Amino acid sequence: MSVKVHVVFYSMYGHIYRMAEAVAEGARSVAGADVKLWQVPELVPDEVLEKSGAKAARAAFAQVPVIAPDRLPEADVILFGAPTRFGNMCAQMRNFLDQTGGLWAKGALIGKVGSVFTSTATQHGGQESTLLSFHTTLLHQGMVVVGLPYSEARQMTLTEITGGSPYGATTITGGDGSRMPSDNELAMARFQGRHATQIAAKLSAA
Template sequence: MVKIFVITYSTYNHINQVAESIVEGLQKADVEVGRYQVAETLSEEILTKMHAAPKPDLPIIKAQDLVEADGFLFGFPTRYGTTPAQVKAFFDSTGQLWQKQALAGKPVGFFFSTASQHGGQEVTVFTTLPILAHHGMIYVPFGYANAHLFDNSEVIGGSPWGAGTIAGGDGSRQPSEKELAIARDQGENFAKVAIKLAAN
């Protein structure tokens, strides 16, 4: 069975909520799902001052774990249009895998959160693509495979680059049902691509 890892970093739990819907979509396509989180680099003191949410009870991903999966969906908030330092630190730890090209040909997708509608959801993925290029991994965009991406009647996170949520400047806005529906469809669509690639 094709194995997909859903790997997240979340400060205020918005990404973990979206990840649950991503997993639901993956399971609809009958793939094995591994759920991991990226290690925190901030101290408890700083996290407390930030009013960060408690971390979920998930294993911490290690670089070597990646070789076990057939594909990956990474979820994280944007930091000025790029990945958080915690996610960058994880990618920086994959040097030995890069040397061996151990991840070449594996599909990758992204989902994300931002404080505002124009907070960099698309550019966050765009600035991460060089990492995939160096590893020889295959980026799988979502496209407009969910009608909610055409809905301009309300605030809806997500784009053809991947599912997303708008958290609000103070983190008070929670993922909407439309955003979670987009995430479920992304999970299912990604699984179908991963299954096709694994069959070759």
């Protein structure tokens, strides 16, 4: 049985893109999974992206297609990735989700599996508040929310600085953004992609 998976992300400097790739890799490990990687539209003007260095960083994933809200119902499971902005999701992802009112009115996402991953600049920079506040939107859409269970024991790692929580995979970028996702964080992202896809497969077969 085929399970359609959308990994929908926003990334400014590439951290969430790397996490999204790992999530997609985990999803693809499930037999019958049809996985597509998407990004949401950018809102920041080109000249601002240029000055901040984000434009050059975003060139690494410029080939990833931009998704429109009406593509979401095609999927059985949607894994959303977005960086944190002051303890909440970034404006680009919020703007995208705010355009799904028509889907909500039709109940188009009811019963779909939804899962979320994120990044912050600092170790305690609002990762869990971002994930939990994101879950609220998914619940309003009637989605089945899936996190990162403690069977993924890497989130309990104490031998290194690492992201990860029962609400979803996370990464820490460092104050200057120079830290890319660690092997431990990428492994958790792969686990989450596989786990959410397996649950969607079970629901589809029910």
